[in-house]
Amino acid sequence: GQNIDQPTEMTATEGAIVQINCTYQTSGFNGLFWYQQHAGEAPTFLSYNVLDGLEEKGRFSSFLSRSKGYSYLLLKELQMKDSASYLCAGMDSNYQLIWGAGTKLIIKP
């Protein structure tokens, strides 16, 4: 079957670095997406990886290893506004998205 696993909740300190892991099993693979969702709001796109390696976008980076079925989102210089849920989604061979349940990130001062 198809499945996305990510931790339910993580806590980090303002100014620190946090890594949110995601493992995926999809029927075929057309890329891995990360979305950010603040409480009570809609998800917004953060990153897309289809090739192995690290993609950096400001304070946020996303990594993909297709051979391991593994991705992570790295957030640097954490700010209070980064408190949100982070959703990992894999795209299968039919271009359908399989979503994880999301990781709630709590930032403490």
Added chain:
Amino acid sequence: NAGVTQTPKFQVLKTGQSMTLQCAQDMNHEYMSWYRQDPGMGLRLIHYSVGAGITDQGEVPNGYNVSRSTTEDFPLRLLSAAPSQTSVYFCASSYDSSSSGANVLTFGAGSRLTVL
């Protein structure tokens, strides 16, 4: 440029009532979809459309109908509401569903539905 507009934001229904959640986008996106989001679960696809006049079922279509008469609009109809349909519903669109790099979804603000 409004993006994806969903209405209503909140709705309370009684079991057996019907209603329509409206979704409109002004980005000329071909692909539109409806998801539900429940605590502890990932987003689940209800129905989707790859263009005007074309709709298809997602993972959890039972109890819901959709239509796509124009590129802009994609309403979701609950035929006879049940407590199990209590959820937050999101409409999302993208330029193209068949090219993964272009398949970045833009979400509406969400509709919180409670069925008593």
